[in-house]
Amino acid sequence: MRTVWLQQHRRPECIVFFTGWGMDPTPFQGLPALDHDLYMVMDYRTLETFDLDVFAGYQHLHLIAWSMGVRVAAHLLSGQAHRFATATAIGGTLTPVDGQRGIPPASYDAMLDRAGKAA
DSSP, X not given: OEEEEEEOSOOSEEEEEEOOTTOOSGGGTTOOOTTEEEEEEEOTTSOOOOXXXXXXXXXXXXXXXXXXXXXXXXXXXXXXXXXXXXXXXXXXXXXXXXXXXXXXHHHHHHHHHHHHHHO
């Protein structure tokens, strides 16, 4: 897992953004966060504990999770919902590899296989 501050100006509020699978900061570099700082979580090949102490001093935290980030955020932030003023899930599920509620397992395996050959 990797993290990066996309914007850090010590504003009173911070958006914590869990990206989708295989994303990096490039498409989000110019994202206008206006009155918020913006912290991005990505690269879920290994998962460490997620220490919310990095956000000490913020009046409000806002969680946005997209695609595979929905499941990762739910896992890493289990029991921490009270720390966030808002939480938004976009195009993701708590069962990301699932024949009924996510990506069919055969499609997911094929995607991993293609990604391994490209590396």
